[in-house]
Structure formats: structure tokens, C-alpha cells
Amino acid sequence: MNRLIIIGAGGHGRVVADIASLRGYTDIVFLDADASKACCGPWPVVGTDDMAGSMDGDLFVAIGRAQHRSALMQRFSGRRFPTLIHPAATVAADVEIGDGTVVMAGAVINPGASIGQGVIINTSSSVDHDCAVHDYTHIAVGAHLCGSVTVGEGTWVGAGAIVSNNLSICAGCTLGAGTVVVRSIAQPGTYIGVPARKIK
Ligand SMILES: CC(C)(COP(=O)(O)OP(=O)(O)OC[C@H]1O[C@@H](n2cnc3c(N)ncnc32)[C@H](O)[C@@H]1OP(=O)(O)O)[C@@H](O)C(=O)NCCC(=O)NCCS
Known part of the structure; x- marks a missing residue:
């Protein structure tokens, strides 16, 4: 069986399913907390998250949070x-x-980088040489990490x-759209602007 069960039948899940199908999965189904959803694009929603434990197949969690x-x-x-990598991504x-x-x-991921589990490296983003992106972090559409940047878990x-080179961003941060980070961030919180400043 070549089944992938994707939890999270939203837009992000649809992109994940598209990549999975390009990578050879022929039987793709969704589960979602919302039992009223019947399909996600061309793929069926066959039940709620709880069912994952009783179904055969590989699992993927496609939830943004x-x-x-x-x-x-x-x-x-x-x-x-x-691990799902779009054929048009460039990974050293x-x-x-x-x-x-x-x-x-x-997306481009350059030599020496390491990417944790449950991470999203989104469309046309880049992770340059020797970066470390920890578990459950999301590098959103078009974001760029310069060389030797560390991003903590769940950020x-x-x-x-844009995060300038040789900086560290701690776990549990949100960097708003278009933020430019020029100093390391050691306190969890929400940061926006150029240069980045903390708002929450
Ligand atoms: C930073 C962010 C999380 C803040 O969201 P929020 O907590 O709901 O905050 P608000 O929308 O109430 O904004 C608070 C203030 O910050 C400003 N602000 C919010 N996001 C900003 C940003 N990215 N850049 C500059 N200013 C921003 C708002 O204009 C507002 O200013 P005001 O108080 O003068 O009116 C959100 O705006 C953001 O940028 N999210 C990222 C979206 C994204 O990248 N999506 C990618 C999907 S792949």
C-alpha cells in the first residue's frame, strides 16, 4: 500500500498532498478535526484526527500551528x-x-544546514549554509535565513x-511578515519591522 494520511484538510494540507503525489503517493486521504469536511481539493476527507491510530499508512501533520x-x-x-521535498526545491x-x-x-537549502522534524520550509524561502532550523518551526513563503542562523523550536x-547571518532566534518566536532581524533574539515573543522590534 502506498497510502499517505494527512491530518489537516486546509490549504496547507492541499499543498502537502500535491507534493506527496509528485513524490509517488497514489492513495492520499485526509483527516480533520472538523467532521463536516468531505474533501480537500481532489482528495477525500475520510474522518477525524482520532482515526489515524486505526488506519494503515504513512502519516503527515499539515497544520500550521x-x-x-x-x-x-x-x-x-x-x-x-x-519527509516531503518538492521536486522543484533545491536541497544540498x-x-x-x-x-x-x-x-x-x-525553496533552497544550502550545504551544512540542518532541519528538524515537523518543520515547514515554505514556497521560495531559503535556508543558507550552516543554518540550524529546529523542530516545528515554519519558514514562511519567501523568507530568507542568511548563513549560520539558528532558529529555535516552534518559531x-x-x-x-529576513534574518541576517550568524544570528540566533530563540524558540517560541513569531517574526511578522517582512521583518528584518539584525540582532539575535533571546526572548520569545512577536517581533515586527525593520529592524525587528518586539510588540508582544
Ligand atoms: C506579526 C503578526 C503575527 C501580528 O499579528 P497580530 O498579533 O494579530 O497583530 P495585529 O494585526 O493586531 O498588529 C499589531 C500592530 O502591528 C502592526 N503589524 C502587524 N504585522 C506587521 C508586520 N508584519 N509588519 C509591520 N507592522 C505590522 C499592525 O499594523 C498593528 O499596528 P497598530 O497597532 O499601529 O495598528 C502578523 O501581522 C504577521 O505578520 N503574521 C505573519 C503572516 C505571514 O507571514 N503569513 C505567512 C503564511 S505562509
């Missing part, structure tokens, strides 16, 4: 969570990427944000 992604991956630990040969991570079209680097 890091805490939910992490909780579901931990709940079903022991199952196989594939020595890059390590964890389970349940998706790398979308146009959201918003669309088009």
Missing part, C-alpha cells in the same frame, strides 16, 4: 512520518532533514522576513 503539529506528531509517534546533498518536514517548491518566521 506549531503546538498542534508537535502534539499530533507526538501522539502518533512510532508511525512513519515521511549533505543537508539533514527530520521526519514529517515539508520543503516546498522553489514562525513570517512571509518575506
